[in-house]
Amino acid sequence: MAEKIESIDISKEQVIEALKQVYDPEIPVDVYALGLIYEITIYPVNNVQVLMTLTSPSCPAAELIPGQVETSIRGIRGVNEVQVELTFEPPYSQEMMSEEAKLALGFL
Numbered sequence: 001m002a003e004k005i006e007s008i009d010i011s012k013e014q015v016i017e018a019l020k021q022v023y024d025p026e027i028p029v030d031v032y033a034l035g036l037i038y039e040i041t042i043y044p045v046n047n048v049q050v051l052m053t054l055t056s057p058s059c060p061a062a063e064l065i066p067g068q069v070e071t072s073i074r075g076i077r078g079v080n081e082v083q084v085e086l087t088f089e090p091p092y093s094q095e096m097m098s099e100e101a102k103l104a105l106g107f108l
Contacts, residue, residue: 008046008077008078009046010042010048010077010078010079011042012040012042014076015040015042015048015050015073015076016032018072018075018076019031019032019040019050019069019072019073020032020033021072022065022068022069022072024036024055024059024061024065025061025064026060027055027105028104029097029100029101029105031052031065031069032098033097033098033100033101033104034055034096034098034101035092035095035097035098035101036052036053036055036092036096037050037052038053038087039051045080046078046079046080047080047081047082047083048073048079048081049082049083049084050069050073050082050083050084050085051085051087052066052084052085052086052087053086053087053088053091053092054086054088055092057088062086066084066086069084070082070084
């Protein structure tokens with residue numbers, strides 16, 4: 001008899017919580033609060049796609065941050081595939097930061 005596999009639906013909130021565990025190594029604020037995450041899409045069977053940017057195209061952590069984002073999301077129980085795509089359109093600006101991030105960085 002085949003064993004029934006339990007289906008777990010993941011939520012956007014779970015993905016956001018995972019993203020809040022990833023920090024830019026040069027800035028003591030998480031990537032979500034910094035406004036680096038442009039789009040989160042959860043497809044059937046819990047495939048997650050994240051469209052994100054970096055603070056600049058020449059960001060020293062460009063090799064590091066997308067991998068950390070992927071690893072953090074993969075840590076969510078039930079996630080199947082994760083795709084992280086970088087874009088620089090629209091260009092990043094400080095207005096994309098949350099109030100919390102602006103406060104932490106002394107912009108308020």
